Amino acid sequence: MDRLEPRVPRPKRAFSTLGGPVDTGGEARAAALLRGLFDVDPAAARALTHGFHSYAGRMHPSIARGAIAAWSAPGDTVVDPFCGSGTVLVEALAAGRAAIGVDASPLATAIARVRTTVLxxxxxxxxxxxxxxxxxxxxxxxxxxxxxxxxxxxxxxxxxxxxxxxxxxxxxxxxxxxxxxxxxxxxxxxxxxxxxxxxxxxxxxxxxxxxxxxxxxxxxxxxxxxxxxxxxxxxxxxxRRAPEGTPAPRVADGDARELPVDARRAALVVSSPPYAGTYDYAAQHAVRFAWLGLSARSFRRAQMGARSGGVGEASGDDWGADQRRFVAEIARVLRPGGHALLVVGDGVVDGRPEHAPDAIAEAGAPVGLEPVARASQARPIRDRRLAAIFAAQPRREHLLLLRRRG
Ligand SMILES: C[S@@+](CC[C@H](N)C(=O)[O-])C[C@H]1O[C@@H](n2cnc3c(N)ncnc32)[C@H](O)[C@@H]1O
Structure with a gap:
């Protein structure tokens, strides 16, 4: 929102009215909780430090808040391997959870640190x-x-x-x-x-x-x-919100395929990985990198699933291998019985649509990360090339709940 414009309060509106009906699958109770997470509270988007700095592909704070409340307890550790601007870390701190965020972009970690260092x-x-x-x-x-x-x-x-x-x-x-x-x-x-x-x-x-x-x-x-x-x-x-004694979130520059986090440390992983072939975070934020004196060189090499030019130009081989590695890392850092809530969008690899829940389930099976439930909602497509690729099926965003085998 442009701060030069007068602020117009917006009514509380369900996300689902934007994207149409929500379709669910898996265990009924978990699926109902996931469906509820799509009913976001718009006020949460500007609460705490959430409105401070724009960032491409930000998670809605309501989703992070709901997941943390449902699948972790005070004192637990919550990990976000793709923490971006730190939405999950802010909500974890506010809820009295220890939090660890990792991102390959130095811009992301810089924003996340500022948003979670209470001063x-x-x-x-x-x-x-x-x-x-x-x-x-x-x-x-x-x-x-x-x-x-x-x-x-x-x-x-x-x-x-x-x-x-x-x-x-x-x-x-x-x-x-x-x-x-x-x-x-x-x-x-x-x-x-x-x-x-x-x-x-x-x-x-x-x-x-x-x-x-x-x-x-x-x-x-x-x-x-x-x-x-x-x-x-x-x-x-x-x-004021963070319960006394909650540790400051740890924000690390790192790669989700090799997380700097101990095995079995987390009760919960909440994260939104990049959507295959949809964004290029280095290009998207190029101006900020330059003005902050940050180098994007190593991030350009590390970022996964990035479109190389037009939307959809991610290589299936690379993306498949990367996805297996970051899913294995999520499984490694979760304690047995711990959960992962992933916000994933259907991506495009080798110019073809990828159904994200199937790809994640396939990568999770060999490492003991089992699908529990999902809620899915269609997302509008503005890009013409993307619209052509998804002509036969809607492009959807999914809330996926997975559990680490005990
Ligand atoms: C969808 S965004 C996450 C946004 C975040 N949830 C928020 O609310 O700001 C995906 C993130 O993945 C990061 N990323 C891409 N490749 C990565 C990698 N190999 N390791 C860690 N992070 C990576 C990008 O820099 C980006 O911040």
Whole structure:
């Protein structure tokens, strides 16, 4: 939602009204619980630190919350091997579970850390004050039309932003990067990353009216301060919700095919793995990588199932092998009797649709991960090529519940 627009409260609406009927299978009680998870609470999407930073393919917090309540107990460990921006970790912390998140993208882990490091009252106050100070200085520079030096890496950014917006954002970045790399400094960097796309004219994350929107001098600076204040409020709410003694979530840069997690550590895995051939997370977030000074090189090699160009261009051999490896890792880190709740979408491999529940069940059988139940719902398709591939059958998103054999 654009923070420049007035906020319009939306009514509580079931996800299922967007995607049509929900079809279930497997054990009746578990299937009914899964069906209920599709009835998401829209308010949850902005609660705690969930609204802080956009991220492609985010899980709805309601789904994470419901799964954690249903299949784990306070004090248990919940693992998300594809933690992305940290939705599952936030909900686990709020529910008094120890949480471990892993992602191959350094952007993902940076966001997840900021969203789950509560900072304490002093830290939050420092965050808000620092952001206000930076915003004032940067806004003042922008109104006096003082241009910062344009670093080498940013030479092409003029194609993405109007010139005066680019100069103001670069000035902001300069000030933000002058703060230390402690928890507050990391939060400020992510505040900058979170507002960038609001001002983009072009690119995969640009707002639809990006090309035409007029942005006054000083607006980006003000937005940085607002975003820091919003983050501080979310972190305070998270700190209030987390039961005393809950450990801080551990966020690790790593590969889901080789999880840096002990065997049998988790009571529950909650995760949404990449959907085969649908996204390219490195390309999708390229601007944030550049502005945060992060390298996407090793992530490009590690990311699984990515479309190499157009939608559907994932190789079946690679994807099949990758899927077997990450499913085996989920089985390894689960304790016997533990559950995995996976949010998976039908993907496209070698240009053909892949029915995700069958593929996961096939990969889970040899490693003792058994399907318990599923709930499935059709998803609208906007991409023309994808629509052609799924012409004969709907493309669906599934909530899959699996259990580690005892
Ligand atoms: C659907 S997103 C997860 C979003 C997350 N649930 C959230 O709410 O933000 C899938 C994630 O898988 C990550 N990923 C892709 N390949 C990976 C790999 N080999 N190991 C770990 N993570 C990987 C991507 O970086 C992306 O963050």
């Amino acid at each position: 304490g009252a002093d830290g939050r106050e420092r965050l808000v004050e620092e952001a206000a100070r930076i915003a004032e200085e940067s806004g003042d520079r922008a109104r006096r039309r003082k241009r910062p030096e344009v670093p080498q890496w940013a030479r092409n950014e003029i194609t993405r932003f109007h010139a005066h917006v680019l100069y103001e954002l670069l000035g902001l970045r300069e000030l933000v990067f002058m703060t230390g790399e402690d928890d507050v400094g990391r939060a400020l960097r992510l505040c900058l990353s979170s507002i960038l796309v609001k001002f983009m004219r072009t690119g995969p994350e640009a707002p639809r009216d990006g090309e035409t929107k007029r942005i006054a001098r000083g607006v980006p600076s003000r937005m940085l301060a607002d975003r820091a204040a919003e983050l501080a409020r979310g972190l305070a709410a998270l700190e």
